[in-house]
Amino acid sequence: MSAGAIHAEVLPVAAFPAGSELHWEKENRIVWNEQQHTSEECELVYEVSWISELGTWRRFLRSQRKVQS
16 A cells, blocks of 8 residues: 555544543545555544553554545
């Protein structure tokens, strides 16, 4: 999979308690679609949070969808 960042923004999350180190990041990237053998623009949403026990950030891909032109 190849990817090139086009756009990224931080999405605030109001549903989590104050002081929690959690936020969402959204990126639009060009990714390779193996089934169709084409490149396409996708919106990727990541959950990013601080793991205090490890002293590091963790980042999980939460959703991916094709950007409609």
